[in-house]
């Protein structure tokens with residue numbers, strides 16, 4: 001939209017509006033670029049002419065919580081400009097955006113000459129925005145507290161489930177050894193596969209309810225980590241008739257080994273489940289550059305369902321499974337992010353899926 005037709009201009013007399021249009025500075029922001037940081041001096045009011053800006057507050061060291069969004073025809077940054085306090089949130093362009101900036105002194109002067117009724121109208125809008133931001137924030141807080149409670153409850157229950165699961169698994173292994181006939185072998189493998197899945201789900205829920213715990217980072221050799229992973233899953237892979245190929249040369253990376261094993265478990269587990277007992281191939285390949293290590297997990301399964309492609313990494317997003325928790329990929333992402341890494345994927349319908357995990361070699 002053009003600046004003159006922005007709703008903010010309607011609060012002023014034509015002459016003032018055209019003056020404001022003249023002194024306003026247009027600026028373009030690429031996607032994901034910072035408009036201002038929390039705590040910075042508030043020297044401009046911003047009018048959104050195109051795009052979208054997201055506001056977030058720092059809640060932990062490097063975690064941000066979104067509290068509001070401004071779209072085309074909205075304005076923001078007025079609070080700091082009016083009361084002279086520093087920015088109370090960080091603003092980032094959520095898409096490519098065009099903003100018009102009006103500096104503090106000009107705005108205050110314009111307001112002094114504006115009609116009382118217009119100023120009132122403007123204040124109404126500001127208050128409405130404040131209310132919706134507060135509502136959103138409070139709702140998020142309540143939701144979070146609920147999740148903590150649910151998490152605690154679930155984790156005690158799941159904890160108690162784990163030992164009978166392990167018992168069943170061991171017993172079926174014993175049966176398999178005692179009765180080598182084909183039928184017993186098949187039934188026992190089925191029991192093991194299902195128990196393994198239940199254990200996997202229990203682990204996922206537990207991990208999620210723990211939240212992003214502190215990482216225990218050490219230099220680890222990925223050859224050894226992957227060997228461990230294969231050994232832990234040998235029976236599972238065989239029972240599911242999945243060929244798992246691992247390609248790795250010596251790579252040392254500073255990471256929390258147990259957490260990396262969890263990422264592999266969740267993603268390879270998904271791949272095996274996607275192959276649905278029909279058998280198939282999973283490839284794990286590690287490559288490296290000077291600063292990064294990349295772990296690639298490929299499967300020749302059916303591909304990520306279209307319906308969830310956009311929100312795959314969000315918690316509780318599950319599709320086409322009777323017993324999915326929807327936490328596997330969310331946990332994988334939170335672990336990779338905690339390592340300052342990146343996780344992405346490519347997927348083609350009926351051809352397969354590849355997850356890419358990039359980790360910095362030296363912890364930052």
Ligand SMILES: Nc1ncnc2c1ncn2[C@@H]1O[C@H](COP(=O)(O)OP(=O)(O)O)[C@@H](O)[C@H]1O
Pocket residue numbers: 266270271274299301302303304305308312317318319320321323324325326327328329330353
């Ligand atoms: N490799 C894959 N191939 C096909 N679909 C997948 C793959 N990985 C994940 N998915 C889909 O993504 C969904 C979410 O996975 P996840 O977060 O691990 O939760 P869950 O496995 O408990 O459903 C799965 O339900 C499945 O539909």
Ligand SMILES: [Mg+2]
Pocket residue numbers: 266269270326327328329
């Ligand atoms: Mg899963």
